Amino acid sequence: MSDSENTAAIVPDVKDWTWVLERACPECGLETPAVVREDVAGMIRANAASWAALLGADGAALRRRPAPGVWSALEYACHVRDVFRLFHVRLGLMLTQDGPLFANWDQDETAVAKRYGEQSPAVVAEELVAAAEVLAAAFDGVAGEEQWRRTGSRSDGARFTVESFSRYLVHDPVHHLFDVTGVRHA
Template sequence: MERCGECGFVDADLPRAEVAPALHGLAHQFAARLRGTGAAALRRRPAPAVWSPLEYGAHVRDVLVVQRERILRALIHDGPTYAPMRRDERVVEQRDNESDPATVADQLGSAAAQLAHLVAGLTDEEWDRVGIYPWPAQVARDVDWIARHTVHELVHHLFDVARTLQGPTGTPHGLGSG
Protein backbone atom coordinates (compact mmCIF):
# COMPACT_ATOMS: atom_id res chain seq x y z
CA MET A 1 0.00 0.00 0.00
CA GLU A 2 1.10 3.49 -0.66
CA ARG A 3 0.44 6.28 1.81
CA CYS A 4 -3.27 6.65 2.61
CA GLY A 5 -4.34 9.99 1.20
CA GLU A 6 -6.56 10.75 4.18
CA CYS A 7 -4.89 9.45 7.33
CA GLY A 8 -1.30 9.18 6.09
CA PHE A 9 -0.83 5.52 7.12
CA VAL A 10 1.76 3.46 5.25
CA ASP A 11 1.58 -0.24 6.10
CA ALA A 12 5.14 -0.92 4.91
CA ASP A 13 6.40 1.47 7.62
CA LEU A 14 5.02 -0.78 10.37
CA PRO A 15 7.40 -3.62 11.33
CA ARG A 16 5.76 -6.94 12.15
CA ALA A 17 7.02 -6.70 15.72
CA GLU A 18 5.07 -3.44 16.14
CA VAL A 19 1.68 -4.71 14.92
CA ALA A 20 0.54 -6.11 18.28
CA PRO A 21 1.63 -3.03 20.29
CA ALA A 22 -0.01 -0.79 17.67
CA LEU A 23 -3.30 -2.69 18.01
CA HIS A 24 -3.18 -2.27 21.81
CA GLY A 25 -2.27 1.41 21.68
CA LEU A 26 -4.80 2.38 19.02
CA ALA A 27 -7.58 0.44 20.75
CA HIS A 28 -6.73 2.28 23.97
CA GLN A 29 -6.99 5.62 22.14
CA PHE A 30 -10.30 4.62 20.57
CA ALA A 31 -11.73 3.43 23.89
CA ALA A 32 -10.60 6.64 25.62
CA ARG A 33 -12.37 8.66 22.92
CA LEU A 34 -15.57 6.67 23.42
CA ARG A 35 -15.39 7.07 27.19
CA GLY A 36 -14.37 10.73 27.12
CA THR A 37 -17.01 12.09 24.75
CA GLY A 38 -20.66 12.76 25.55
CA ALA A 39 -23.22 10.27 24.27
CA ALA A 40 -25.02 12.85 22.13
CA ALA A 41 -21.82 13.75 20.27
CA LEU A 42 -20.93 10.07 19.87
CA ARG A 43 -24.32 9.28 18.34
CA ARG A 44 -24.46 12.25 15.96
CA ARG A 45 -24.17 11.39 12.28
CA PRO A 46 -22.85 14.46 10.49
CA ALA A 47 -24.54 13.30 7.27
CA PRO A 48 -26.75 10.33 6.39
CA ALA A 49 -23.90 8.50 4.63
CA VAL A 50 -21.34 9.17 7.39
CA TRP A 51 -21.22 7.03 10.50
CA SER A 52 -21.37 8.48 13.97
CA PRO A 53 -18.27 8.16 16.17
CA LEU A 54 -20.05 5.42 18.13
CA GLU A 55 -20.79 3.53 14.91
CA TYR A 56 -17.12 3.85 13.93
CA GLY A 57 -16.18 2.41 17.33
CA ALA A 58 -18.54 -0.53 16.91
CA HIS A 59 -17.23 -1.07 13.39
CA VAL A 60 -13.63 -1.14 14.65
CA ARG A 61 -14.66 -3.67 17.31
CA ASP A 62 -16.21 -5.82 14.59
CA VAL A 63 -13.17 -5.45 12.32
CA LEU A 64 -10.90 -6.69 15.11
CA VAL A 65 -13.12 -9.74 15.69
CA VAL A 66 -13.52 -10.55 11.98
CA GLN A 67 -9.83 -10.08 11.18
CA ARG A 68 -8.83 -12.38 14.04
CA GLU A 69 -11.19 -15.03 12.67
CA ARG A 70 -9.76 -14.56 9.17
CA ILE A 71 -6.21 -15.00 10.42
CA LEU A 72 -7.18 -18.11 12.38
CA ARG A 73 -8.82 -19.56 9.26
CA ALA A 74 -5.67 -18.87 7.24
CA LEU A 75 -3.60 -20.67 9.88
CA ILE A 76 -5.90 -23.71 9.86
CA HIS A 77 -6.90 -23.98 6.18
CA ASP A 78 -5.04 -23.56 2.92
CA GLY A 79 -6.35 -20.54 0.99
CA PRO A 80 -9.70 -20.01 2.72
CA THR A 81 -12.15 -17.62 1.12
CA TYR A 82 -13.42 -15.01 3.55
CA ALA A 83 -17.01 -13.82 3.49
CA PRO A 84 -17.56 -10.05 3.39
CA MET A 85 -18.18 -8.67 6.87
CA ARG A 86 -21.28 -6.73 5.76
CA ARG A 87 -20.15 -3.64 7.59
CA ASP A 88 -22.99 -1.31 6.61
CA GLU A 89 -25.62 -3.95 7.32
CA ARG A 90 -24.07 -4.68 10.72
CA VAL A 91 -24.36 -1.07 11.82
CA VAL A 92 -28.10 -1.21 11.22
CA GLU A 93 -28.79 -4.80 12.32
CA GLN A 94 -26.85 -4.44 15.57
CA ARG A 95 -28.28 -0.95 16.20
CA ASP A 96 -24.73 0.20 16.90
CA ASN A 97 -25.70 3.84 17.34
CA GLU A 98 -27.92 2.83 20.28
CA SER A 99 -25.12 0.91 22.03
CA ASP A 100 -23.64 1.95 25.33
CA PRO A 101 -20.34 3.72 24.53
CA ALA A 102 -18.56 2.23 27.56
CA THR A 103 -19.61 -1.27 26.54
CA VAL A 104 -18.36 -0.72 22.98
CA ALA A 105 -15.09 0.63 24.42
CA ASP A 106 -14.68 -2.48 26.60
CA GLN A 107 -15.51 -4.82 23.71
CA LEU A 108 -13.12 -2.98 21.40
CA GLY A 109 -10.32 -3.30 23.95
CA SER A 110 -10.98 -7.00 24.46
CA ALA A 111 -11.09 -7.70 20.72
CA ALA A 112 -7.83 -5.79 20.21
CA ALA A 113 -6.14 -7.72 23.02
CA GLN A 114 -7.20 -11.05 21.50
CA LEU A 115 -5.99 -10.11 18.02
CA ALA A 116 -2.75 -8.63 19.36
CA HIS A 117 -2.09 -11.82 21.33
CA LEU A 118 -2.59 -13.89 18.17
CA VAL A 119 -0.32 -11.80 15.94
CA ALA A 120 2.37 -11.48 18.63
CA GLY A 121 2.84 -15.26 18.52
CA LEU A 122 2.94 -15.75 14.75
CA THR A 123 5.93 -17.48 13.16
CA ASP A 124 7.46 -16.21 9.92
CA GLU A 125 5.66 -19.01 8.06
CA GLU A 126 2.32 -18.08 9.64
CA TRP A 127 2.69 -14.42 8.63
CA ASP A 128 2.96 -15.70 5.06
CA ARG A 129 -0.21 -17.86 5.13
CA VAL A 130 -2.80 -16.75 2.57
CA GLY A 131 -6.57 -16.40 2.36
CA ILE A 132 -8.87 -14.94 -0.28
CA TYR A 133 -9.87 -11.50 0.93
CA PRO A 134 -13.24 -10.13 -0.29
CA TRP A 135 -12.59 -6.39 -0.43
CA PRO A 136 -12.36 -4.28 -2.49
CA ALA A 137 -12.25 -7.23 -4.89
CA GLN A 138 -11.46 -10.89 -4.25
CA VAL A 139 -7.69 -11.19 -3.99
CA ALA A 140 -5.21 -13.43 -2.20
CA ARG A 141 -3.87 -11.67 0.93
CA ASP A 142 -1.35 -12.96 3.41
CA VAL A 143 -1.71 -12.71 7.17
CA ASP A 144 0.91 -9.96 7.15
CA TRP A 145 -1.34 -7.80 4.95
CA ILE A 146 -4.43 -8.59 7.03
CA ALA A 147 -2.69 -7.60 10.26
CA ARG A 148 -1.25 -4.35 8.87
CA HIS A 149 -4.54 -3.52 7.15
CA THR A 150 -6.27 -3.92 10.50
CA VAL A 151 -3.89 -1.41 12.09
CA HIS A 152 -4.69 0.93 9.19
CA GLU A 153 -8.41 0.50 9.91
CA LEU A 154 -7.86 1.69 13.49
CA VAL A 155 -5.66 4.61 12.46
CA HIS A 156 -8.05 5.66 9.73
CA HIS A 157 -11.19 5.41 11.83
CA LEU A 158 -9.59 7.35 14.69
CA PHE A 159 -8.97 10.01 12.05
CA ASP A 160 -12.62 9.73 10.93
CA VAL A 161 -13.87 10.10 14.50
CA ALA A 162 -11.68 13.12 15.18
CA ARG A 163 -12.88 14.73 11.96
CA THR A 164 -16.52 13.96 12.75
CA LEU A 165 -16.28 15.34 16.28
CA GLN A 166 -14.63 18.51 14.98
CA GLY A 167 -17.62 19.21 12.79
CA PRO A 168 -16.72 19.04 9.07
CA THR A 169 -18.41 16.18 7.31
CA GLY A 170 -15.43 15.13 5.21
CA THR A 171 -15.49 12.08 3.02
CA PRO A 172 -18.05 9.44 3.93
CA HIS A 173 -16.58 6.22 5.28
CA GLY A 174 -18.38 3.16 6.38
CA LEU A 175 -19.80 2.55 2.95
CA GLY A 176 -19.22 -0.72 1.14
CA SER A 177 -18.50 -4.27 2.23
CA GLY A 178 -15.16 -4.98 3.91
Protein backbone atom coordinates in the same frame (compact mmCIF):
# COMPACT_ATOMS: atom_id res chain seq x y z
CA MET B 1 -28.88 17.81 13.65
CA SER B 2 -32.36 16.39 13.28
CA ASP B 3 -33.28 12.78 14.02
CA SER B 4 -33.80 12.17 10.31
CA GLU B 5 -30.25 13.35 9.58
CA ASN B 6 -28.91 11.10 12.33
CA THR B 7 -30.68 8.06 10.89
CA ALA B 8 -29.97 8.73 7.21
CA ALA B 9 -28.75 5.70 5.34
CA ILE B 10 -25.01 5.36 5.11
CA VAL B 11 -23.55 5.49 1.63
CA PRO B 12 -21.77 2.15 1.29
CA ASP B 13 -18.00 2.29 0.93
CA VAL B 14 -17.24 0.19 -2.12
CA LYS B 15 -13.59 1.22 -2.51
CA ASP B 16 -10.94 -1.46 -2.72
CA TRP B 17 -8.65 -0.34 0.11
CA THR B 18 -5.91 -2.87 -0.69
CA TRP B 19 -3.96 -0.02 -2.33
CA VAL B 20 -2.86 0.98 1.19
CA LEU B 21 -0.46 -1.95 1.05
CA GLU B 22 1.46 -0.11 -1.69
CA ARG B 23 1.50 3.53 -0.55
CA ALA B 24 0.79 5.82 2.38
CA CYS B 25 -2.80 6.87 2.97
CA PRO B 26 -3.09 10.55 2.03
CA GLU B 27 -6.05 10.98 4.38
CA CYS B 28 -5.03 9.41 7.69
CA GLY B 29 -1.27 9.56 7.10
CA LEU B 30 -0.48 5.94 7.94
CA GLU B 31 2.41 4.61 5.88
CA THR B 32 1.05 1.08 5.76
CA PRO B 33 3.86 -0.34 3.58
CA ALA B 34 6.37 0.72 6.24
CA VAL B 35 4.52 -0.97 9.12
CA VAL B 36 6.66 -3.69 10.66
CA ARG B 37 4.63 -6.84 11.14
CA GLU B 38 5.89 -7.36 14.68
CA ASP B 39 4.60 -3.88 15.59
CA VAL B 40 1.01 -4.59 14.56
CA ALA B 41 -0.07 -6.06 17.91
CA GLY B 42 1.15 -2.97 19.75
CA MET B 43 -0.50 -0.71 17.21
CA ILE B 44 -3.81 -2.53 17.72
CA ARG B 45 -3.56 -2.09 21.50
CA ALA B 46 -2.64 1.60 21.22
CA ASN B 47 -5.48 2.23 18.80
CA ALA B 48 -7.95 0.50 21.11
CA ALA B 49 -6.81 2.67 24.01
CA SER B 50 -7.48 5.77 21.90
CA TRP B 51 -10.97 4.53 21.08
CA ALA B 52 -11.66 3.75 24.74
CA ALA B 53 -10.64 7.29 25.73
CA LEU B 54 -12.82 8.74 22.98
CA LEU B 55 -15.81 6.66 24.09
CA GLY B 56 -15.58 8.19 27.57
CA ALA B 57 -16.99 11.44 26.13
CA ASP B 58 -20.58 12.65 26.22
CA GLY B 59 -22.89 9.93 24.89
CA ALA B 60 -25.08 12.34 22.93
CA ALA B 61 -22.07 13.79 21.13
CA LEU B 62 -20.79 10.31 20.33
CA ARG B 63 -24.13 9.40 18.73
CA ARG B 64 -24.35 12.56 16.60
CA ARG B 65 -23.49 12.11 12.96
CA PRO B 66 -21.30 14.89 11.53
CA ALA B 67 -23.36 14.86 8.33
CA PRO B 68 -26.27 12.89 6.91
CA GLY B 69 -25.08 9.49 5.78
CA VAL B 70 -21.79 9.64 7.75
CA TRP B 71 -21.30 7.39 10.76
CA SER B 72 -21.13 8.86 14.23
CA ALA B 73 -18.11 8.28 16.47
CA LEU B 74 -20.05 5.54 18.26
CA GLU B 75 -20.94 3.82 15.00
CA TYR B 76 -17.30 3.93 13.89
CA ALA B 77 -16.23 2.49 17.25
CA CYS B 78 -18.72 -0.37 16.88
CA HIS B 79 -17.36 -1.02 13.40
CA VAL B 80 -13.76 -1.08 14.67
CA ARG B 81 -14.75 -3.51 17.43
CA ASP B 82 -16.35 -5.79 14.84
CA VAL B 83 -13.35 -5.46 12.51
CA PHE B 84 -11.11 -6.65 15.35
CA ARG B 85 -13.42 -9.61 15.92
CA LEU B 86 -13.69 -10.48 12.22
CA PHE B 87 -9.97 -10.23 11.60
CA HIS B 88 -9.29 -12.49 14.57
CA VAL B 89 -11.49 -15.14 12.94
CA ARG B 90 -9.82 -14.62 9.57
CA LEU B 91 -6.34 -14.77 11.08
CA GLY B 92 -7.28 -18.04 12.75
CA LEU B 93 -8.44 -19.44 9.41
CA MET B 94 -5.19 -18.42 7.73
CA LEU B 95 -3.12 -20.08 10.44
CA THR B 96 -5.12 -23.33 10.51
CA GLN B 97 -6.32 -23.83 6.93
CA ASP B 98 -4.56 -23.78 3.60
CA GLY B 99 -5.59 -20.72 1.60
CA PRO B 100 -9.04 -20.14 3.11
CA LEU B 101 -11.64 -18.04 1.30
CA PHE B 102 -13.14 -15.51 3.69
CA ALA B 103 -16.90 -15.23 3.95
CA ASN B 104 -18.27 -11.92 2.70
CA TRP B 105 -19.04 -9.27 5.31
CA ASP B 106 -21.34 -6.34 4.68
CA GLN B 107 -20.23 -3.73 7.20
CA ASP B 108 -23.18 -1.46 6.46
CA GLU B 109 -25.72 -4.25 6.90
CA THR B 110 -24.02 -5.17 10.17
CA ALA B 111 -24.23 -1.56 11.40
CA VAL B 112 -27.99 -1.53 10.81
CA ALA B 113 -28.65 -5.03 12.14
CA LYS B 114 -26.64 -4.44 15.34
CA ARG B 115 -28.03 -0.90 15.75
CA TYR B 116 -24.59 0.59 16.18
CA GLY B 117 -25.90 4.06 16.96
CA GLU B 118 -27.97 2.81 19.90
CA GLN B 119 -25.27 0.85 21.71
CA SER B 120 -23.81 1.92 25.05
CA PRO B 121 -20.50 3.76 24.59
CA ALA B 122 -19.16 2.26 27.83
CA VAL B 123 -19.99 -1.28 26.74
CA VAL B 124 -18.58 -0.67 23.26
CA ALA B 125 -15.35 0.62 24.82
CA GLU B 126 -14.99 -2.54 26.92
CA GLU B 127 -15.81 -4.82 24.00
CA LEU B 128 -13.50 -2.96 21.61
CA VAL B 129 -10.56 -3.15 24.01
CA ALA B 130 -11.25 -6.85 24.67
CA ALA B 131 -11.52 -7.66 20.95
CA ALA B 132 -8.33 -5.70 20.29
CA GLU B 133 -6.47 -7.62 22.97
CA VAL B 134 -7.61 -10.99 21.60
CA LEU B 135 -6.50 -10.00 18.09
CA ALA B 136 -3.23 -8.45 19.28
CA ALA B 137 -2.41 -11.61 21.26
CA ALA B 138 -3.10 -13.70 18.17
CA PHE B 139 -0.66 -11.58 16.15
CA ASP B 140 1.85 -11.84 19.00
CA GLY B 141 1.56 -15.61 18.59
CA VAL B 142 2.45 -15.65 14.89
CA ALA B 143 5.88 -17.24 14.76
CA GLY B 144 8.34 -17.84 11.98
CA GLU B 145 8.39 -17.02 8.29
CA GLU B 146 6.16 -19.97 7.44
CA GLN B 147 3.26 -18.56 9.46
CA TRP B 148 3.76 -14.99 8.21
CA ARG B 149 3.60 -16.31 4.62
CA ARG B 150 0.37 -18.29 5.04
CA THR B 151 -2.43 -17.00 2.82
CA GLY B 152 -6.13 -16.25 2.70
CA SER B 153 -8.39 -14.61 0.13
CA ARG B 154 -11.50 -12.50 -0.12
CA SER B 155 -14.23 -13.38 -2.61
CA ASP B 156 -13.26 -10.33 -4.71
CA GLY B 157 -9.92 -11.97 -5.45
CA ALA B 158 -7.78 -9.99 -2.99
CA ARG B 159 -5.17 -12.38 -1.62
CA PHE B 160 -3.23 -11.76 1.57
CA THR B 161 -0.35 -13.30 3.43
CA VAL B 162 -0.59 -13.07 7.21
CA GLU B 163 2.00 -10.30 6.96
CA SER B 164 0.11 -8.20 4.38
CA PHE B 165 -3.14 -8.99 6.20
CA SER B 166 -1.67 -7.53 9.41
CA ARG B 167 -0.72 -4.27 7.69
CA TYR B 168 -4.03 -4.07 5.80
CA LEU B 169 -5.92 -4.60 9.06
CA VAL B 170 -4.10 -1.95 11.06
CA HIS B 171 -4.96 0.75 8.54
CA ASP B 172 -8.71 0.34 9.14
CA PRO B 173 -8.89 1.34 12.84
CA VAL B 174 -6.23 4.02 12.37
CA HIS B 175 -8.14 5.51 9.44
CA HIS B 176 -11.44 5.45 11.31
CA LEU B 177 -9.89 7.19 14.30
CA PHE B 178 -8.84 9.90 11.84
CA ASP B 179 -12.40 9.94 10.44
CA VAL B 180 -13.69 10.75 13.93
CA THR B 181 -10.95 12.97 15.34
CA GLY B 182 -9.35 14.51 12.27
CA VAL B 183 -5.94 13.74 13.77
CA ARG B 184 -3.53 12.18 11.28
CA HIS B 185 -1.35 9.23 12.26
CA ALA B 186 2.04 10.38 13.50
